[in-house]
Amino acid sequence: MYFINLLFILLSLNVSAQALSVARYCAMGNTGIALQGLESLSANAAGLAALDQSAVALYYQGHYVANTRTQGLLMAIPTHIGTFGVYLNQYGISGVYVERTVGATYAISFGQRLYTALTLNYHQLRITNYDSKQTYSVDVGLQYRIQDNWWVGAKLANPGYAAYDDALYAVIPVQLSFGTSYRVHQGLLLTGDMERLLYRKKTDVRTGLEYQLASWIYFRGGLGFDEFSQFCGLGLRHRKMTFDLATIIHPQLGFAPQLFLAYAF
Numbered sequence: 001m002y003f004i005n006l007l008f009i010l011l012s013l014n015v016s017a018q019a020l021s022v023a024r025y026c027a028m029g030n031t032g033i034a035l036q037g038l039e040s041l042s043a044n045a046a047g048l049a050a051l052d053q054s055a056v057a058l059y060y061q062g063h064y065v066a067n068t069r070t071q072g073l074l075m076a077i078p079t080h081i082g083t084f085g086v087y088l089n090q091y092g093i094s095g096v097y098v099e100r101t102v103g104a105t106y107a108i109s110f111g112q113r114l115y116t117a118l119t120l121n122y123h124q125l126r127i128t129n130y131d132s133k134q135t136y137s138v139d140v141g142l143q144y145r146i147q148d149n150w151w152v153g154a155k156l157a158n159p160g161y162a163a164y165d166d167a168l169y170a171v172i173p174v175q176l177s178f179g180t181s182y183r184v185h186q187g188l189l190l191t192g193d194m195e196r197l198l199y200r201k202k203t204d205v206r207t208g209l210e211y212q213l214a215s216w217i218y219f220r221g222g223l224g225f226d227e228f229s230q231f232c233g234l235g236l237r238h239r240k241m242t243f244d245l246a247t248i249i250h251p252q253l254g255f256a257p258q259l260f261l262a263y264a265f
Contacts, residue, residue: 022059022074023260027233027246028208029222031191033179034143034153036115038262041074041087041105044155044179045117046141048076048083048107057242057262067093074262082108099170100124103139115143123162125170137162137172149183174198187212191222202226210235220246227251233258240264 022042025032032043038055040047054077061070069091076085085105092098100123107117119139126132138160143153157175164170179193189210196203208222208231216238222231233246244260 022057023061023233023244023246023258024210024220024235025208026061026248026258027220027222027231027235027244028191028210029193029206029224029231030248031179031181031193031206031208031222033141033155033177033193034151034181035179035191036143036151038074038076038085038264039260040107040117041076041085041103044141044143044153044177045085045105045107045119045139046115046143046153046155048078048085048105048117049109049115049143051076051078051083053264054078055262055264057260059258059260061256061258063256069094076105082106096128098124098126100126113145117141123164123172125164133164135162135164135172151181153179153181171199173200 021030021032022039024039025035025043032039035043036047036050038051038057057074059072063069070089072087072089074087076083085107087103089101090098101121103119103121105117105119107115109115117140121137121139122134123137124132124134137158139155139157140159141153141155143151145151155177158172159174161174162172175195175197177193177195179191181189181191183189191209192207194203194205204224204226206222206224208220211219213219216236218235220233220235224231228251230249231246233244235242235244240263242262246258248256250256
């Protein structure tokens with residue numbers, strides 16, 4: 001079965017580095033370009049500039065193809081000169097096909113309205129008994145507060161067109177994203193993102209919401225209009241602990257569940 005899955009991956013016409021979107025953002029329609037917090041490492045790292053305490057998290061996602069998974073770690077430390085963050089993301093079939101990305105981020109705020117971030121990424125692609133390649137890329141991001149309850153954001157991923165060599169047909173996409181978030185009231189947050197993959201000339205529009213039922217529980221949902229995927233999930237908060245669950249519901253492929261566990265200190 002592992003080798004059938006590997007053949008499926010290798011024969012895909014558009015194999016690309018897997019987008020990292022942790023459970024909270026995933027449940028909100030894979031949006032997050034204009035959101036803040038530790039989870040920003042998975043969408044737009046400029047949001048790290050809002051952190052006021054250090055935090056670490058682990059995440060896991062199952063995918064539509066059997067035995068294929070994404071897992072990783074996020075960590076961020078705010079200081080008086082800005083916020084430093086790192087992440088480790090691994091996608092694939094263990095022992096067969098693995099894509100790893102390690103990123104280091106520096107985020108800084110300019111007043112209370114403008115946040116910016118720069119991320120350096122190390123990419124490694126390994127196919128057991130075949131080949132292994134690595135390369136580097138950078139991401140830049142910014143967020144701007146229009147009003148107290150309204151943010152906009154933008155992110156440019158891999159503007160230098162970093163790529164593996166021709167021995168492996170796998171793409172690190174050049175990606176331009178815009179997003180907005182609007183807090184209707186204390187318990188309701190609306191989001192929207194637009195993402196352009198330049199190498200495929202593909203644009204996806206997604207939207208989501210987060211409803212806070214009580215101080216410790218959140219319900220989330222979202223839609224992706226490109227393939228009309230649905231998203232849903234919930235989040236639990238207890239003191240310094242965060243536990244999020246999410247799933248993607250694809251009309252043909254089924255469910256792809258995800259979980260996220262974080263601790264602030």
